[in-house]
Amino acid sequence: MNDGGNAHQDIEATLNRYLQSWGLLEFHDEGTYYEWQRQSLPPQDLQRLQWLVEQRQGGKNTSADIQFYDLLADPSFLPILYSQRFDYFRQLGQLLSPRLSSSRHVLDFGCGVGILTCFFAQQYPESEFIGIDRSPHSIDIAQNEAKKRQISNVRFALIQNMPIPFDHPYDCILSTQALFQAEQEPGLPSQNWQTFERPVDDSRQQELERSTGLNERLVALLNTLSPDGRLICCEKTWNLGRRIFFQRALGAKTLFPISEPIPCSYHELGEPRIDGPVYEVTGRTATQSVAWNEQPFYREGESVYRCVGDMAERMGKEFLKTPRQEKRLGQHGSYGNWTIRCGVWEDALAWGMLETGSRFRGLVMASKRDRPLIFQLLETVGSLSDSEFEQFLRHGWGNVDNDTPNTSSPGYENHFPSAEEIYKDLPRKTIKQESTFSTGQGKEMHIEVGSTNTLRYLYWANTFDQRQLLLIDERGGDILEEYFQESVEAAQTPS
Ligand SMILES: C[S@@+](CC[C@H](N)C(=O)[O-])C[C@H]1O[C@@H](n2cnc3c(N)ncnc32)[C@H](O)[C@@H]1O
Secondary structure (H helix, E strand, O other), rough: OOHHHHHHHHHHHHHHHHHOOOOOOOOHHHHHHHHHHHHHOOHHHHHHHHHHHHHHOOOOOOOHHHHHHHHOOOOHHHHHHHHHHHHHHHHHHHHHHHHHOOOOOOEEEEEOOOOOHHHHHHHHHEEEEEEEEOOHHHHHHHHHHHHOOOOOOOEEEEOOOOOOOOOOEEEEEEEOOOOOOOOOOOOOEEEEEEOOOOOOOOHHHHHHHHHOOOOOHHHHHHHHHHEEEEEEEEOOOOOOOHHHHHHHHHHHHHEEEEEOEEEEEEEEOOOOEEEEEEEEEEEOOOOOOOOOOOOOOOOOOOOOEEEEHHHHHHHHHHHHHOOOOOEEEEEEEOOOOEEEEEEEEOOOEEEEEEEEEOOEEEEEEHHHHHHHHHHHHHHHHHHHOHHHHHHHHHHHHHHOOOOOOOOHHHHHHOOHHHHHHHHHHOOOEEEEEEEEEOEEEOOOEEEEEEEEEEEHHHHEOOOOEEEEEEEEEEHHHHHHEEEEEEEEHHOOOOO
């Protein structure tokens, strides 16, 4: 392994030990975690926590928000509740730490109990860190922990009102999930259901910046930043409506990204989460600035979908008509002769079909962008030993021995932005039924069912970036129509 790999492992191991030193435990499933939480906290504490969770919803109740973070900082709550964020701290620690190496004076805005602030201060003993927060108990804990750990280059201060007092400008300001909260705010809607583009709407932008408190925080923070300083932030801005709103707010303050924003993925009690991206921006006239990107992020492999048995055979009938295909053949001790074929159907969908003499049929489909992943199967399958072949089938297609027709799953399903690309590429689309609803404030939803060659499709899209594409063969067309009716009825029923 190269040095980069070793350094990565070192920081990960250091973070694991560090988080354990705060009493945090890592859980890989909700059931075990909540059982531990129930055993560790008396019911009245859990009720109070639940009450505060409800009170702070909507992001408008500052007092409830402060009480919530005060409660989380209570020594009997802290290790239990912050254990949910074990992997969050580990991933963010790894992503942010290298970016702090050149900074001498770092401000951590909304530092909470200082878990990340203390870690970074320990990593860079030559630099000075200050963490600020509006939760008094969080600041008390942060101060105690820094003292207990003998970290002399970090201070913490309670700041409940803007502006932020400072002795000298900071060359780096850090904010992780603190600058832009208002979690229920979906941000800016797209122009219509057919696009991810957001029209420029200065008055809505400014109104949102004001109502979410983002403008006030940005103004106060930038006031403390040195002219060539950097703001490094990772907020809950994965949703495109929030991301574009946030980017435009930064851009309006003449901040430019100086590195490619990177997503922050982590697990919360075993569930994958994606946040961020991590932005590194500066107000300096950017010579090496990166353009603001207002397109959805594409995650490699997001469009891949598999089906097996009867459904693979039914869908395969259409795909196997693809004129240019690549194929590999081989033999397996118990599955017999096998063939894998790959192609791109109608320039819309890449597919790979694995068939064996023992009548196993496995189909895998993806958007054109994920074509390399599909075609890679040709080499992968050919290089497998007999036992790896078996594992590969089970890992890729699940219960490979059960060939009972599955009537509840579609032949292809995609819930990501890449669904839109495939939908646009579908050949000879004929719409059978469609419906578009507007529910005010730029919210629009569209749903349609139709046919594409011998397949049937259902497409669902809205102005807050949700997309869904289902494909099935002719026999399954009724299921899509039922789904269409149900969705139309649900959309028309007032909530
Ligand atoms: C989700 S926590 C994040 C804590 C920490 N940065 C982390 O990544 O774990 C949000 C923190 O921001 C603080 N906060 C929110 N708004 C603030 C404000 N206007 N001024 C200071 N702190 C604020 C909250 O008290 C809370 O501790």
